[in-house]
Amino acid sequence: MSDNTNRVTIDVLGERPYAVVIGRDLARDVASFLAPGTRQVAVIHQPSTSAAALDVAAALGGAQFIVTLIPVPDGEGAKTASIAERCWSVLGQAAFTRSDAIVGVGGGATTDLAGFVAATWLRGVQVVHVPTTLLAMVDAAVGGKTGINTAEGKNLVGSFHEPTGVLCDLDHLQTLPPADLAAGLAEVVKVGFTSDPSILELIHENPRAALDPSSCVLSELVERAISVKATVVAADLRESASDGIGREVLNYGHTFAHAIEQVENYTWRHGDAVAVGIVFEAHLANVCGLLADDVVDTHYEILRSIELPTVYHGADVDRLIEVMKVDKKSRGDVLRFVVIEGIGKPTVLAGPTREQLVAAYAALGRDAS
Ligand code: GLY
Numbered sequence: 350m351s352d353n354t355n356r357v358t359i360d361v362l363g364e365r366p367y368a369v370v371i372g373r374d375l376a377r378d379v380a381s382f383l384a385p386g387t388r389q390v391a392v393i394h395q396p397s398t399s400a401a402a403l404d405v406a407a408a409l410g411g412a413q414f415i416v417t418l419i420p421v422p423d424g425e426g427a428k429t430a431s432i433a434e435r436c437w438s439v440l441g442q443a444a445f446t447r448s449d450a451i452v453g454v455g456g457g458a459t460t461d462l463a464g465f466v467a468a469t470w471l472r473g474v475q476v477v478h479v480p481t482t483l484l485a486m487v488d489a490a491v492g493g494k495t496g497i498n499t500a501e502g503k504n505l506v507g508s509f510h511e512p513t514g515v516l517c518d519l520d521h522l523q524t525l526p527p528a529d530l531a532a533g534l535a536e537v538v539k540v541g542f543t544s545d546p547s548i549l550e551l552i553h554e555n556p557r558a559a560l561d562p563s564s565c566v567l568s569e570l571v572e573r574a575i576s577v578k579a580t581v582v583a584a585d586l587r588e589s590a591s592d593g594i595g596r597e598v599l600n601y602g603h604t605f606a607h608a609i610e611q612v613e614n615y616t617w618r619h620g621d622a623v624a625v626g627i628v629f630e631a632h633l634a635n636v637c638g639l640l641a642d643d644v645v646d647t648h649y650e651i652l653r654s655i656e657l658p659t660v661y662h663g664a665d666v667d668r669l670i671e672v673m674k675v676d677k678k679s680r681g682d683v684l685r686f687v688v689i690e691g692i693g694k695p696t697v698l699a700g701p702t703r704e705q706l707v708a709a710y711a712a713l714g715r716d717a718s
Contacts, residue, residue: 417439523562646716
């Protein structure tokens with residue numbers, strides 16, 4: 350819903366409803382998400398978002414909160430047990446209580462860590478997310494997934510801990526490197542294919558505007574992607590739906606994407622891997638007779654129009670299959686993929702044969718028709 354301040358608020362319903370506010374110049378709004386009685390706030394941020402964190406800290410300080418800044422490394426370097434321990438130690442020294450709060454300012458890795466620290470400190474304190482990348486706005490910061498990595502893999506330790514509010518300040522996107530903005534759009538395109546075809550139309554008609562952080566097209570794309578995510582997580586927070594696809598729908602493209610990320614030692618941007626992942630999973634559905642050629646072609650057309658990768662042949666297919674088998678989304682050693690049977694028609698494909706996987710991998714990079 351849009352109000353007279355040019356902000357859009359999307360409510361995430363569920364056990365503990367919260368608002369996602371999308372707009373510009375929002376630093377002062379953080380305080381409005383804190384419960385009455387909050388005294389101290391720890392702002393967890395990465396070095397590259399120090400300016401945004403200082404704005405948030407100044408606004409909170411002006412509203413009489415006691416603020417502690419906790420800098421953490423950029424990117425996945427923040428999501429370790431030792432960084433979480435460092436945060437717990439700062440909270441302990443500042444005598445943080447159950448009624449105090451954490452604010453995560455940064456990309457998805459920072460908000461994942463901030464959420465995890467909030468989930469675990471005193472068995473759970475309030476957290477507000479201020480995502481500064483497109484990927485974090487449309488995916489990581491909304492929906493309550495928190496976690497850190499271990500030597501064995503990504504997000505292996507974590508919990509569901511919903512924020513009390515999320516502030517998507519589109520001004521942060523002005524300084525985001527263009528390749529990171531495009532990578533964030535991969536998650537938006539994913540939602541277009543699974544759930545909201547008007548996203549694909551918007552990008553098809555305005556690919557340049559989709560890549561322009563000051564455009565109304567990009568803000569509409571953000572709003573649409575978050576609306577879908579809000580509806581999905583409100584219905585199935587813990588990805589445990591017994592009826593229908595539930596939260597698993599958000600994994601379109603992700604089984605193959607995670608395999609690329611792992612074999613490439615996490616040197617790929619997550620969004621770039623997701624772009625290739627949805628193309629692979631479209632080919633897989635096509636090979637299995639579930640998806641028409643022209644919809645596979647639409648994947649290439651949309652992703653290429655916004656400069657996202659659509660091909661990967663950097664590893665042997667059997668190596669990728671092995672990696673996918675240990676992905677969190679697999680059950681036993683049965684591979685599971687979210688695929689689509691048409692635009693807006695997601696479903697789960699369990700146990701494709703090796704031949705089908707090999708054929709989809711061979712087709713990757715090649716328009717179907
Ligand atoms: N990023 C997928 C999810 O939130 O479930």
